Amino acid sequence: MNGTWWQAAARVPDAGRRAQALARQLQLTKPQGSLGRLEQLAVTLAGLQGRSDPSVERIWISIFAADHGIAQEGISAFPQEVTGQMLANFAQGGAAISVLARHLGAELELLELGLVQESVPLPGVRQLRIAAGTENFLHQPAMTSVQCAHALLAGREALQRALEKGADLFIGGDMGIGNTSSACALACLLLDQPAKRLVGAGTGMKDSGLQHKTQxxxxxxxxxxxxxDSPLEALTRVGGLEIAGLAGAYIAAAQEGMPVLVDGYICTAAALCAVRMNPGIAPWLLYSHRSAETCHQELLDALDAEPLVSLEMRLGEGSGAAMVVPLLQAACRLHNQMATFQEAAVSGSRL
Incomplete structure (x- = not known):
């Protein structure tokens, strides 16, 4: 496939299967709409998966890790070496997403796209090292066009591995000190907004630190x-290697026909960029939670997205999305296993 693979058309959800699922929901032993968004989820997943019995039992989680040159400007409450340290923590099973992945029985893949310091090989970590982190975008573009293309492709290849394993659902996660600044700058360029409208506390910046970050x-x-002059140019200039990886994975998922559960602020910024790069992918992206980052809502509004829960989380790592997987599983099981009025010999509604 040529260098602009991300422009290839996304798959079209199966309208026939969606209609069948909607008809089944009307026959289940419950008042219509009484299960709220769980009903909508089951119907949506049936259309996306092209099957009458939607399922999200096989979960694939890819965590993209990279450093950011903008961290040199003191825009994070944590030092940059935390990126590599947390990647090691993921590999050792001690991070939140590691715990959640084990709980879900999910496949957890770790990808190092570019740490400032070359890391010691870790079991379970794919070390791609596209660059030694991004450049400081206060002074120059964060990436070259070639580096950005490599990061997008890393996301596509992660999605391909998920397909090969027969995954039902893709979750992307992020790790990178400074990445809320990158996500904010990217969103500002895509939405034509000032920094003060979209900046967030990230790792916990207080008032003076937040003012400095905004400036x-x-x-x-x-x-x-x-x-x-394009979403891709915005991504190249102020994005992160891990944000580009996420965007590439989201686009590839829609092209291949795999539903995506999007995490919080960083992942939603990547999703916004991916949708701007290829608008046809939008139906394939489900939004898991509303982040405690207040500016997250601005991104959700731009995507016309309504997240499933609001738990005041802002950890990243794909953790918010992983927390929501049981809701999707419950929606599918209710849809597939509840009896119809006819099967249960229960009189249905006449309304």
């Missing part, structure tokens, strides 16, 4: 905004 991002936007 840094606004200065960077002033540098890059005149040169941005």
């Amino acid at each position: 840094i991002i606004e200065a960077a936007l002033k540098l890059h905004r005149p040169m941005v």
